[in-house]
Amino acid sequence: MLDPRAVADDPEAIQHNLRRRHADDEAFAAVDRIVALSSRRNVLVTDRDGCRAARNSLSKAIGDLFKAGKRDEAEAMKAEVATNNARIAELEAELDGLEVELRHLALSLPNVLDPSVPDGHSDADNPVVATWGTPRAFDFTPKAHVEVGEALGILDLERAAKLTGARFSVLKGLGARLERALMNFFLDLHTGTNGYTEVMVPYMVHADICEGTGQLPKFAGDMFKLAEPVNGQDTYLIPTAEVPVTNLHREEILDDAQLPVKMVCFTPCFRSEAGSAGRDVRGLIRVHQFHKVELVWLTRPEDSADAHEQLVSHAEQALQALELPYRKVLLCAGDTGFGAARCYDLEVWLPSQQAFREVSSCSNFHDFQARRMNLRYRPADVDGKKSRPQFAHTLNGSGLPLGRVLVAILENHQQADGSVVVPEVLRPYVGTDVIRPPSA
RNA sequence: GGAGGGGUGGCCGAGUGGUUGAAGGCGCCGGAUUCGAAAUCCGGUUUGCGUGCAAACGUAACGCGGGUUCGAAUCCCGCCUCCUCCGCCA
Numbered sequence: 001m002l003d004p005r006a007v008a009d010d011p012e013a014i015q016h017n018l019r020r021r022h023a024d025d026e027a028f029a030a031v032d033r034i035v036a037l038s039s040r041r042n043v044l045v046t047d048r049d050g051c052r053a054a055r056n057s058l059s060k061a062i063g064d065l066f067k068a069g070k071r072d073e074a075e076a077m078k079a080e081v082a083t084n085n086a087r088i089a090e091l092e093a094e095l096d097g098l099e100v101e102l103r104h105l106a107l108s109l110p111n112v113l114d115p116s117v118p119d120g121h122s123d124a125d126n127p128v129v130a131t132w133g134t135p136r137a138f139d140f141t142p143k144a145h146v147e148v149g150e151a152l153g154i155l156d157l158e159r160a161a162k163l164t165g166a167r168f169s170v171l172k173g174l175g176a177r178l179e180r181a182l183m184n185f186f187l188d189l190h191t192g193t194n195g196y197t198e199v200m201v202p203y204m205v206h207a208d209i210c211e212g213t214g215q216l217p218k219f220a221g222d223m224f225k226l227a228e229p230v231n232g233q234d235t236y237l238i239p240t241a242e243v244p245v246t247n248l249h250r251e252e253i254l255d256d257a258q259l260p261v262k263m264v265c266f267t268p269c270f271r272s273e274a275g276s277a278g279r280d281v282r283g284l285i286r287v288h289q290f291h292k293v294e295l296v297w298l299t300r301p302e303d304s305a306d307a308h309e310q311l312v313s314h315a316e317q318a319l320q321a322l323e324l325p326y327r328k329v330l331l332c333a334g335d336t337g338f339g340a341a342r343c344y345d346l347e348v349w350l351p352s353q354q355a356f357r358e359v360s361s362c363s364n365f366h367d368f369q370a371r372r373m374n375l376r377y378r379p380a381d382v383d384g385k386k387s388r389p390q391f392a393h394t395l396n397g398s399g400l401p402l403g404r405v406l407v408a409i410l411e412n413h414q415q416a417d418g419s420v421v422v423p424e425v426l427r428p429y430v431g432t433d434v435i436r437p438p439s440a
Numbered sequence: 441g442g443a444g445g446g447g448u449g450g451c452c453g454a455g456u457g458g459u460u461g462a463a464g465g466c467g468c469c470g471g472a473u474u475c476g477a478a479a480u481c482c483g484g485u486u487u488g489c490g491u492g493c494a495a496a497c498g499u500a501a502c503g504c505g506g507g508u509u510c511g512a513a514u515c516c517c518g519c520c521u522c523c524u525c526c527g528c529c530a
Binding site for chain 1: 458459469485486487489490491498499500510511519520521
């Protein structure tokens with residue numbers, strides 16, 4: 001969420017940002033409306049507070065008069081308070097409506113892009129920042145992951161469809177083992193030298209939690225909403241661990257010394273994939289349920305840029321350890337997500353598609369999410385003076401998703417005989433060097 | 441699911457409807473004392489919003505929401521949540 005005051009103070013800057021994002025007319029209208037509402041709001045607040053001050057002093061006077069036994073004067077004064085209270089009620093009614101609208105408008109605006117984000121319309125304009133590894137030269141035609149997995153008897157999409165239809169999967173034997181191995185490897189990697197604290201969290205969260213990270217109100221269609229409220233509130237299946245984990249410290253004031261908070265979390269992720277009909281229909285690339293190990297940071301504003309580089313490097317480490325060629329792109333203005341100020345995507349090479357496909361999205365949100373969820377910290381004292389609390393910065397990135405990485409392993413490490421070589425770092429977890437077809 | 445008891449500041453813990461943003465204690469910060477420290481003493485120690493260059497002033501907040509009242513931490517209603525006991529259960 002943008003600070004309505006910041007919007008009102010410098011609408012040109014916000015409009016410039018919207019142009020860079022190729023935002024729609026509605027967004028520009030929201031800026032104008034925020035400017036108008038903000039000045040009206042300040043008038044109302046000043047007015048209301050003045051009326052309240054009058055009421056407070058009158059009430060006190062009434063109390064004193066009663067004590068002094070001057071009942072008549074007190075009664076007369078009550079009438080005065082009554083008219084004053086009616087005025088307060090009027091002002092509050094207008095103010096309440098206005099503040100609801102202000103928040104709604106502020107929530108609808110995308111984050112301000114970091115100055116370092118390049119101009120551009122779509123993913124075609126994202127500059128490639130780095131590439132790692134060389135796509136393997138196959139002396140046979142590499143198969144797609146579905147073929148590889150089904151031939152190995154470790155992937156069963158047909159039976160998954162019996163359970164829940166398309167876009168679900170069943171892993172068996174070493175396939176399931178490989179998925180579990182990835183989970184453990186990623187968690188061990190990040191809780192080890194990378195210094196993340198592992199957390200386990202609920203997979204269902206209330207609507208305000210989704211608003212905190214930015215999924216709501218704009219992207220309700222991407223999530224699964226439970227038909228029945230849980231504990232009295234609308235509840236959603238989490239689309240990513242980012243949602244519960246980033247919100248862990250919402251409405252708190254963290255101590256400066258606690259930062260940065262670095263958390264790693266394994267969860268299933270549930271996505272409705274509304275509007276993606278016909279895209280990546282087969283296999284594990286685009287599904288309604290997948291597993292992911294997510295990295296989340298809470299930092300001081302001045303530290304978030306550096307944290308962003310570290311975060312993406314941790315995700316890269318995982319790909320490198322698995323010997324998977326990838327490239328790193330910096331998303332351009334038009335492709336950067338709604339809440340992100342700056343975002344790197346890691347794209348892994350898929351031989352069957354002869355293309356790089358997204359496996360990790362590492363974003364710095366600046367204070368966008370923190371403001372939504374009222375997540376603050378108290379900066380260290382300056383010259384012995386206590387500092388005022390301010391919003392933290394939040395970041396997150398996949399480190400990494402299990403399903404898409406499993407796809408990449410099956411495709412990149414497949415051999416002519418249909419077997420798949422297990423990357424060395426995974427062997428202790430999988431318990432074998434090679435996954436072989438049942439007949440072999 | 442049934443019965444009962446709680447939710448007050450960083451923590452513990454008072455609070456009769458009217459100088460209670462909130463006693464007292466702990467913790468923390470500053471100062472005094474000390475060669476230094478401990479102990480002791482003095483002072484300070486929530487957050488949001490508005491006005492203001494600032495100092496400051498005003499206003500709001502005692503789980504959340506509503507109500508009664510001139511005035512609510514205090515009375516009433518609903519909800520959330522925590523604890524104890526019974527039942528059920530992975």
